[in-house]
Amino acid sequence: MSSSTASTHSAESARGFVAGDPNDPARRTWITVASCAGAAGAAAVAVPFVSTFTPSEKAKAAGAPVEVDIDGMKPGELRRVEWRGKPVWIVRRTPEMLESLKKTEGQVADPGSARKDYPTPDYAKNQYRSIKPEYFVAVGICSHLGCSPGEKFQPGPQASLPDDWAGGFLCPCHGSTFDLAGRVYKNKPAPDNLEVPPHMYLTETRLLIGDDRKA
């Protein structure tokens, strides 16, 4: 050690200080290096702790896809199942209900489901917003602040609804309305259509909600 300091000594004394002086920049370098190493270590330790905040295996398992049997549903019936803690509706629409969608086309804010905030799957980017026109699948949560809208399938004037009401859903919390394809009406608090979850038909009567990968 002394030989290395002897050779640097003359160079450093020209700069006005000696190795070992508190102002020796070599010390600064080592403090910086050690601090950076320490910061990297601290970040590395923080990662597992922050990870404990993320959903656990149990939560992820609970979020797994749900199979629904739609056999025996009556026309106009709404069946409710739970997926990831949220209500998912399956509505067996009548021909009249499907007709009403043509009428509401001009009254809804996003008739083509083009908005990106709750992206509509490609197979639901149509007027009836589903794979099969007869069966409508949507997450029953209002896109405003999260309440679950109620069924208002009966057309005609009713409380809180316009005189030309064609049938659909009314959210009790702030009054947003949706048509029978879950499309939100214009000038309502809710900005988006009802979310269509990823889903696929395993058979004619078995629906898998939460997964749409074709094997």
Added chain:
Amino acid sequence: MASEKIVTTTGLMGWIDRRFPLTATVQAHLTEYYAPKNFNFWYFFGSLAILVLMLQIVTGIFLVMHYKPSATEAFASVEYIMRDVPWGWLVRYMHSTGASAFFIVVYLHMFRGLIYGSYRKPRELVWVFGCLIFLCLMGEAFFGYLLPWGQMSYWGAQVIVNQFSAIPFIGPDLALLIRGDFVVSDATLNRFFSFHVIAIPLVLLGLVGAHVVALHEVGSNNPDGVDIKAKKDALGRPLDGIPFHPYYTVHDIMGASVFFIAFSAVLFFAPEFGGYFLEYNNFVPADPLKTPPHIAPVWYFTPFYSVLRATTEDFLLYWLSPVVVAYVVLVFATVKRGFAKIVGAAAGAVLIGGFMLIDAKFWGVVGMGASVVILFALPWIDNSPVKSIRYRPSWHVYVYALFVVAFLILGYFGTQPPSEVAGLLCKICTLVYFGFFALMPWWSEMGEAKSVPDRVTFAH
């Protein structure tokens, strides 16, 4: 003239300093707090104890996010943390390894105080706060141990709480009050959760703060027992002192790094540590109807547990009673003050009467408590003219060594099932353990002390 604050810092620091003693505190406790320059290996454990406390608090905070303090859900929630929570196993192992690490660090820290006379005047209060911290730490560990709701958790709690029922007259009602039920149950678990997570940590933080403040008020001792404040330079700085920051902050970072190497080795490769850090029986859910065949407290409680087991009827009548009589005779022979003699004789008589009249069960509990509480007395029973073991008469080293050996033997046999040999050895070691303290007023002033230098040394 009103005392004016002299603030030399400018800018934001100046604004803060005129309203809050930030720079003043940093100076008083870090950059202008002078610690002896001859600290050795034994002086790492104080800062390590604070480090482990912070570790336990942080890992505890994250564990509480997933733990369920209910008799029906607790065990499963711990398994959930271990298996389902991302990195949960690491947080849990850090907390369990940290608990044992805490006791290793604290025992070594206390041993330093013992050998260097760190508890002597004017540091008695530092020692007293430290003993209180030790008591709180034992309570904290005990309450925390019930939380996983395993077999050892349940039966350990059952045994310790029942010890309170050994107290004459008020015992059974007291045990009922502590448990909140007739047996250890959900009610017990919930209140132990509160004690472990909130009550005792708050008390511990307060006591640790008081411990450091008391230390800083008088300054630290050192391996030579030399008073560094006796020799100061022209600016009032101790000649044998160095500012805590940057010297000991950097020194303690190095100590922390070595600690983390050892800690990580255990954490990642042997977190159960052969069943000593995480006991095998505790992987079985609590069953109130069946006690495990081999039950022992966690390793850090075993020395005191051995004292409890050694206190049998025979021990009280045939070992302790003669010892008490001999002790009273010693007091009479050597102590001058009449008052002390009367008190000594009376206490001796009460004690022997108590041994004969009250169950050994009670005296076992008393003995266990006394084996911890006797530590408080240390500053007042040490009569040696020198503080540090370095300058004591040479044979004092053997007295300390005997004490350590007795403590370790008591600890070892505390982990084992009872046996004839163990019983005998533990009785002997109990007498050695208490004798070390009880006879200290006499043996500490015997022998030829070496002359203490007036400047610190680095030779050892």
